[in-house]
Amino acid sequence: VSPISDEELAAHLGRRSADRLTVVQRQALLADAARVKGEGRTWQLRPAMLVPPIAAALILAVLLYPILLSTGWPPSASPTGLSGSTTTSPSGVPTSPPAATPSAPLPDEPTVYSAQQLSDMIGDPDWIGRVVLAEVRIGHMMAPPINACAVPLGPCTVAFLADVTGKNVVDVGWRDAATGEGLRVDDDASVRWVQLVGVHEELGLKAFQIQALSVLYLGPVVAHGDDLVWPVAQVPVGGPDEASDDLYAVDGWLLETIIAECPAPNDYGPDTNLDYWCGGSFLIGSNARAPQVSDVFDLGGLHVQGAAYQDFAPDPSLNRGQGTEPRRATYLVRQAACQPVVAGECPVWRMVGRLD
Amino acid sequence: MDRALVERARAGDATAFDGLAGERIDGMYRTALGILGNPADARDATQDALLSAWRSLKSLRDADQFEPWLRRITVNAARMVARKRRVREIHMDPDYEPAAVAGHVSASRFDRAFEQLPVEQRALLLEHHLEGRSVAELAVQLAIPEGTVKSRLHTARNALDRALEETET
Numbered sequence: 001v002s003p004i005s006d007e008e009l010a011a012h013l014g015r016r017s018a019d020r021l022t023v024v025q026r027q028a029l030l031a032d033a034a035r036v037k038g039e040g041r042t043w044q045l046r047p048a049m050l051v052p053p054i055a056a057a058l059i060l061a062v063l064l065y066p067i068l069l070s071t072g073w074p075p076s077a078s079p080t081g082l083s084g085s086t087t088t089s090p091s092g093v094p095t096s097p098p099a100a101t102p103s104a105p106l107p108d109e110p111t112v113y114s115a116q117q118l119s120d121m122i123g124d125p126d127w128i129g130r131v132v133l134a135e136v137r138i139g140h141m142m143a144p145p146i147n148a149c150a151v152p153l154g155p156c157t158v159a160f161l162a163d164v165t166g167k168n169v170v171d172v173g174w175r176d177a178a179t180g181e182g183l184r185v186d187d188d189a190s191v192r193w194v195q196l197v198g199v200h201e202e203l204g205l206k207a208f209q210i211q212a213l214s215v216l217y218l219g220p221v222v223a224h225g226d227d228l229v230w231p232v233a234q235v236p237v238g239g240p241d242e243a244s245d246d247l248y249a250v251d252g253w254l255l256e257t258i259i260a261e262c263p264a265p266n267d268y269g270p271d272t273n274l275d276y277w278c279g280g281s282f283l284i285g286s287n288a289r290a291p292q293v294s295d296v297f298d299l300g301g302l303h304v305q306g307a308a309y310q311d312f313a314p315d316p317s318l319n320r321g322q323g324t325e326p327r328r329a330t331y332l333v334r335q336a337a338c339q340p341v342v343a344g345e346c347p348v349w350r351m352v353g354r355l356d
Numbered sequence: 357m358d359r360a361l362v363e364r365a366r367a368g369d370a371t372a373f374d375g376l377a378g379e380r381i382d383g384m385y386r387t388a389l390g391i392l393g394n395p396a397d398a399r400d401a402t403q404d405a406l407l408s409a410w411r412s413l414k415s416l417r418d419a420d421q422f423e424p425w426l427r428r429i430t431v432n433a434a435r436m437v438a439r440k441r442r443v444r445e446i447h448m449d450p451d452y453e454p455a456a457v458a459g460h461v462s463a464s465r466f467d468r469a470f471e472q473l474p475v476e477q478r479a480l481l482l483e484h485h486l487e488g489r490s491v492a493e494l495a496v497q498l499a500i501p502e503g504t505v506k507s508r509l510h511t512a513r514n515a516l517d518r519a520l521e522e523t524e525t
């Protein structure tokens with residue numbers, strides 16, 4: 001006969017396990033675990049890490065400059081500032097091309113980060129808001145959490161970064177779709193056809209925007225042969241009604257055209273999207289001519305959404321009617337089919353960020 | 357169980373893991389305390405189990421098996437703490453007093469007997485008699501046949517009976 005019944009055994013086991021963690025003990029345990037987890041993080045590139053080598057280089061340059069001057073270098077002084085900046089004629093129309101001259105700064109080849117480096121950027125104040133390229137694999141959640149997609153046009157938390165230790169939540173953004181395809185979004189200010197960017201799971205070059213708790217997946221990036229960056233004139237252009245997930249990193253000059261009187265579009269209404277109507281923002285190549293009044297319908301290059309210049313150009317200038325100063329950089333764009341109202345040729349393009 | 361959360365944690369998402377741990381830490385502590393009988397040791401075991409789970413989560417092949425996998429890790433962590441406790445002076449929380457249980461066996465006698473059992477037997481008795489897990493559930497959790505679970509439960513119960521008899525005096 002057992003000296004203890006099942007009921008008494010259970011009572012003793014319950015007594016032994018009766019103690020509960022206090023709130024403080026609970027938090028301490030979780031905090032200790034979080035601390036140890038953080039110790040395992042791999043090396044990451046932070047801007048602060050670049051300060052010592054840059055400082056050393058500057059000091060070296062200051063020390064060497066008098067010596068170089070004494071040898072007659074440089075042979076001739078270059079004009080300061082962007083020589084590609086436009087000048088303005090008395091009529092207010094830009095007259096000089098925003099073309100690159102030999103002294104115009106060439107954008108650096110964008111850095112491609114690893115999955116772990118991308119993960120480590122999440123929540124880092126130095127990186128939040130920036131758009132970066134990374135070579136990563138993405139896992140697609142089988143069952144997205146309820147309310148994973150914020151509407152309208154909010155990001156969807158439906159994927160995760162593979163092969164990383166640490167933060168890995170991937171929000172997936174929206175892209176333009178051809179008219180009649182995808183979702184018609186009417187936010188009382190404009191109307192657009194959109195669909196979610198496809199989750200491209202395989203290892204490949206992809207673009208992301210860094211956020212506080214996640215990265216926003218912008219899409220796959222198409223390389224230009226062995227290079228990453230495309231000149232404006234060589235960016236592949238699909239059919240006028242085609243929209244795509246594919247992103248291109250394009251070296252070009254971004255500007256806003258002059259502001260001119262335009263007739264209202266035929267189907268103008270309170271919810272008409274005027275992103276591509278009557279001028280706006282264009283990404284043009286170094287050989288493009290100066291914008292003219294007639295260019296409000298098509299300047300050439302890549303016609304991007306109207307707000308692109310103010311959103312993405314470095315140090316954008318104000319448009320007081322005569323257009324803005326062109327800004328050269330490497331911008332990320334994708335083909336956006338024909339939006340409901342477009343002045344000029346289709347397809348138009350959607351700019352999603354700038355690569356620094 | 358949130359399978360997606362487990363998948364995210366397995367892929368290295370510390371936030372997802374914190375979410376999983378926060379929901380289960382009380383159960384882990386309760387299991388460790390039942391095995392070890394000492395709150396301080398149970399906290400050590402819970403902490404070790406959390407870290408062990410984080411480090412080895414990638415080895416979890418099936419997210420649906422997260423719960424039993426975590427219980428096994430907790431039992432293992434308790435075993436390691438129990439092993440360390442054998443080679444150092446036993447310390448008790450000065451404020452911790454075992455409560456009395458109505459019955460034939462006093463609390464101190466039960467504890468002395470129970471702690472003579474191997475950790476695996478303590479864990480099995482806890483899971484079955486306190487947590488109420490059936491033989492079938494334990495068979496899935498331990499990945500052994502139900503007959504083996506029954507046999508192990510029988511062996512554990514006999515071992516406890518013998519230990520109680522030895523501690524009667």
